[in-house]
Amino acid sequence: MADFVGAVDQGTTSTRFMIFDHGGREVGRHQLEHEQILPQAGWVEHNPLEIWERTCSVIRTAMHARGLRATDLAALGVTNQRETTVVWNRRTGMPYYNAIVWQDTRTDRIATALERDGRGEVIRRKAGLPPATYFSAGKIQWILENVDGVRAAAEAGEAVFGNTDSWLLWNLTGGVDSGVHITDVTNASRTMLMDLETLDWDDELLSFFDIPRAMLPEIRPSSDPKGYGHTLSGGPFGGEVALTGDLGDQQAATVGQVCFGVGQVKNTYGTGNFMLLNTGTEVVRSRSGLLTTVCYQFGADKPVYALEGSIAVTGSAVQWLRDQLGIISGASESEALARQVADSGGVYFVPAFSGLFAPYWRSDARGAIVGLSRYNTNAHLARATLESICYQTRDVIEAMARDSGVTLDVLRVDGGITANELCMQLQADILGVTVSRPVVAETTALGAAYAAGLAVGFWRDTDELAQNWNEDKCWQPEWTEEQREKGYAGWHKAVRRTLDWVD
Ligand code: ADP
Numbered sequence: 001m002a003d004f005v006g007a008v009d010q011g012t013t014s015t016r017f018m019i020f021d022h023g024g025r026e027v028g029r030h031q032l033e034h035e036q037i038l039p040q041a042g043w044v045e046h047n048p049l050e051i052w053e054r055t056c057s058v059i060r061t062a063m064h065a066r067g068l069r070a071t072d073l074a075a076l077g078v079t080n081q082r083e084t085t086v087v088w089n090r091r092t093g094m095p096y097y098n099a100i101v102w103q104d105t106r107t108d109r110i111a112t113a114l115e116r117d118g119r120g121e122v123i124r125r126k127a128g129l130p131p132a133t134y135f136s137a138g139k140i141q142w143i144l145e146n147v148d149g150v151r152a153a154a155e156a157g158e159a160v161f162g163n164t165d166s167w168l169l170w171n172l173t174g175g176v177d178s179g180v181h182i183t184d185v186t187n188a189s190r191t192m193l194m195d196l197e198t199l200d201w202d203d204e205l206l207s208f209f210d211i212p213r214a215m216l217p218e219i220r221p222s223s224d225p226k227g228y229g230h231t232l233s234g235g236p237f238g239g240e241v242a243l244t245g246d247l248g249d250q251q252a253a254t255v256g257q258v259c260f261g262v263g264q265v266k267n268t269y270g271t272g273n274f275m276l277l278n279t280g281t282e283v284v285r286s287r288s289g290l291l292t293t294v295c296y297q298f299g300a301d302k303p304v305y306a307l308e309g310s311i312a313v314t315g316s317a318v319q320w321l322r323d324q325l326g327i328i329s330g331a332s333e334s335e336a337l338a339r340q341v342a343d344s345g346g347v348y349f350v351p352a353f354s355g356l357f358a359p360y361w362r363s364d365a366r367g368a369i370v371g372l373s374r375y376n377t378n379a380h381l382a383r384a385t386l387e388s389i390c391y392q393t394r395d396v397i398e399a400m401a402r403d404s405g406v407t408l409d410v411l412r413v414d415g416g417i418t419a420n421e422l423c424m425q426l427q428a429d430i431l432g433v434t435v436s437r438p439v440v441a442e443t444t445a446l447g448a449a450y451a452a453g454l455a456v457g458f459w460r461d462t463d464e465l466a467q468n469w470n471e472d473k474c475w476q477p478e479w480t481e482e483q484r485e486k487g488y489a490g491w492h493k494a495v496r497r498t499l500d501w502v503d
Contacts, residue, residue: 070239077245077452128292245452256443289359309396
């Protein structure tokens, strides 16, 4: 058998391709950013053609750098920014509109209307999600209503919907000529259109958004021994590789962190933050503002579910310091700047740029920087930004404890921001628990590789995967209990200032 497994990680800010060996060690990678298109306040788009082109480039570059061919890969997994919505024409391969990104708030009226007339309760019960701009259904509805010709084409089965996993899988398997139109249970569970119990598109949910069933992909397991299809000799691998793994990025990171036991938790720090708690084969409903979602489904096994706390803005607040304020020239500089001061000098920054997600779910919130005095500097703002990442995480952990009774001793972390050692120390201080980072911080790509490799027998079972997990570094809390509680009370005061902002 081939020695490696590949994974495409189509993220919000960039697309990467990674190659892993049997020990789960990284063998090669390449990564390219794509443009964040911000046409007006609250709108965030990506160009799907650019994403496909970047995907081909990162695959070719990483394979070439290691001198690998398609036959060196036992299987290929795909993982993706979830919810982000692409509608394209299956006869021409052309998107009808840019991808509408998960952070985009243009559908806030659609989301609010669902809450007013009882449909919100049905969505909560069937899909496990609160109606919000975040999920795909409202974005599909917006495209159907605002782009000429899409509705008729959708009814005829010519205009099709996919998240970026479906878009890439369709293109990787030959697009217009032979592309497969599929998604996996985890991505489907983020649309507001899938029933969590039946794992199928639900007619009542579809009717809420007036979405024709003909435009939706087939829902498949996240790790599928039957395979979704093959890459083609004319494609970026120059040969056939079996496509056998597909997971939304946060679920993939949960698999990459080998959280296969009930009660295990991981927290990923990227553009936003996403904490998932494995709840096993039972659907656990949240009373505290968390989402119920599919964690993974391997082959014919029962699906495993998770409770999720999603935070819209964490790493993107650091990007904002860089791109909009220009007070740092790169994300990693936030650490050096924040270290210039011993604390945030009374400043709190609530980056509610896309409203507030878990556990608040307030589309009407907007960002605020509070507690400023003449004494404060850029360094305080940088430190308050890092603290905001950690306080938002604490809000989610408190909600999880309320819903599940699980109290954490150790938080397993991954994602781009975990390179920021000050932020990880602040996280331990603000939570009062140990924070632990694994050797392979790219757990999202690793999880997609694991799903793909399990399907073809490259890895035997989840126990074998669990042996691959090794700690790189951990951080212990240093703040006193009094400091911790005073800081957290201040955070809540700041959050209250951001609510009711949008009429
Ligand atoms: P995604 O998969 O969502 O694209 P990544 O895991 O690649 O995200 O993380 C990228 C995010 O992390 C960016 O928003 C960036 O601002 C932030 N980031 C990266 N490195 C650092 C750092 N050293 N300190 C703070 N933030 C960082």
